[in-house]
Amino acid sequence: MRERPAGHSKMQGRRRVPLLPSRDRGVDHGSARRTEGRRRYPGCDRTRLWSPEVSSAMGSDTIYLDNNATTRPHPLVVEAINEVLGDGFGNPSSIHGVGEAARRRVDAARSQVAELIGARETEVVFTSCATESINTAMRGVIDAARTERPRALITAVEHEAVHDVGAWLSSRGVEVVVLPVDGDGVLDMDRLDAELAHEPALVSVMLANNETGVITPVAEVAQRAKAAGATVHVDAVQAVGKLEIDVEGLGVDLLSLSGHKFHAPKGIGVLFVRRGSRSRPFVIGAGQEGGRRGGTENVPGIVGIGVAAEHMGAGIDARRAHLGALTQAIEERLQAIPDVRINGSRNGRVPGTVNVCFKGIEGSAVVLTAARDGVCLSAGSACAAAQYGGSHVLEAMGVPFEYLHGAVRISCCETTRLAEVERACEVIASAVSYLRAMGPSSALGDA
Template sequence: MQEPVYLDYNATTPVAPEVAAAIAPFLREAFGNPSSGHAGGRFAREAVAQARAEVAALVGADPAEIVFTGCATEANNLALLGVARALGSAKRHLVVSAVEHPAVAAPAAALAAAGWELTVVAVDEHGRVSPEAIAAALRPDTALVSVMHANNEVGTIQPVEAISAVTRPRGILLHTDAAQSAGKIPVDVESLGVDLLTLAGHKFYAPKGTGALYVRRGTSIQPVLYGADQEGGLRPGTENVPAIAGLGAAARLARERLPATREHLHRMRELLHQRLAGAVPGLELNGHPAQRLPNTLHVSFPGVSGRALLEAAQDTVAASVGSACHSADDAVSGVLAAMGIPAGRASGAVRLSVGVPTTDAEVERAAAALVAAWSRLARTNG
């Protein structure tokens, strides 16, 4: 029996061999605490510093602007709640898009429950928010705008640079969740014009449970956890040196291989789309046709349930109907609802995401299995 073709790289990626090799010494002999003064501590401290430099290089930042966290969710919470704590009562208005990941939407809702004013800006039929809509939502008391760089479900890339051109002249902080975009498309904090940016290691071949937050020098932010003064006082607790070393190695690989990776992902995605569209009349693409992650194919199969389709093909294809963080039932995705996708079309939606290890043969095998499963279900549904 062959293993199913993995097409769920937006949910998580395997740890790259080079990353596993970078981690291994810190699980065995190099186990020192980075805060210790002896040789073992210094070695661990140097490894954390090297990883910080690699992560900074990936996003065009200074190493001192990188804060290591336990995951992207923690980084997003630190960005929103940390800015809120720092500003106190000075400004209490927050703006987010309607398609944010729960790791941004939930802390935003928590701030609203605590008395902040929250404005959720709508997106168009492609899942894209317009800079004009963001500008219209801004007020004198707006403290922060948070708009993701690329959507985790449909892959739509947001016009973060244009949004920055609206927020920066007004002195409003801008945060972007780049968990899905790093390693797939260029991510540069200066080009984007952001003050805070979130990364998730397990989205670009590092281990789960490691992330980072870029904090532009001079940004008003306070910790949300208290303890010792690791990570510039913003994230207390002994550093997870093995995971951080892995994140640094993954960041280096992502930066060095980005052009080739981007081209490969795009070719695999387009091949998959061609095979499906050529065999499934009425297949519909969800997300922006051009401004989209090179690896993400979100499509609706006509006349069937996306969940039933993936169940029927599960021996050959491992994929999901949407975000792994909230795909446990048949409810229409909040992202698709925000895009105005009709319920029938949304019901037949699946998210197919390719990765660096994906091959032509795997795409051909997966496409054939999905087409066959759709044909059986469509006949049954009659």
């Protein structure tokens, strides 16, 4: 993979020739399925709220602030999944009544997800997770590229799934360019323009960073990339329910989602595939998902992500305001701790994510110490925690070494309460004081 130095409205029309079955956006062909889906799960009628009391089954002393790693399934999601596991066990490909009932459930969920992101139902593909969606998108675009040695652009702050696919592509002769970000974690648009001049086949960026919450100006990136003839993939895993996601306004060709990051179960993801996009299937099978993803559909997971999608599409303004207030409260309290820095653009982050570094101590030690008091935090991406050696995201942003290993991520959801973050900040401050008092044993080791 060719490394690049790391630096410290809606669009109109569709640009591709349709290859997949079309749907007239002026006619709601899915209205019957949407109505059916909402009758089955009345809690998604945007009138019933998920109260903190409903979600507090971890014990009164546990404060869960690791929602960027995974979220608790919504009670309505659990209810819907249990119903499917009991009576909705049919194979959606079967043509008898039990199979047809399962197919209707899958169709209803597809409509719910399509509505969440502003897509056609035929453009929604269900996968097993966002990692599969990312693999399908990136490898599928490169596989369909018409050049002898295609090029791909990714950024230095992408999730490990994107970087690992990039490394795999590079090992097979693809020229993968890693674009730098500035000290706030924002993509260097000048470098993007310079690389677009070389006509890459693929540009893959994230909408909201999983560690810092920094937002990428995806619509602007997509406009420039598509003008250069590139196919654009977006990792939108951390944006659901925090930002309005409209694939038409963003102008992207492919977009990945993960159910368990927005109160659906694990084991279910989504890949939006714009009609006419140049991409080939990754999982080949018996023609499910319109021939774009083989394998019998995970009906319980699909139903669950549909219910979660409808819930997350409701009340987004109130949710953003709540998460924004929590973010402000967290930052105000943690900034009172000596030798601390908040990472990421202050005005360009999704609400509910705070990434903070404490000078001279290990973030993992803070996380473990806080856990003894029932506060659940993260030292970075959960997917990289097992081999944690410092965040590649913060490194790309130029965070000084004495702060780099002291990173802690705090991530909230809509049921997080102000009293919980206030208590958590007290625990964090106490942990930092305790670890610093221990001296070198809690510092940065021999590095």
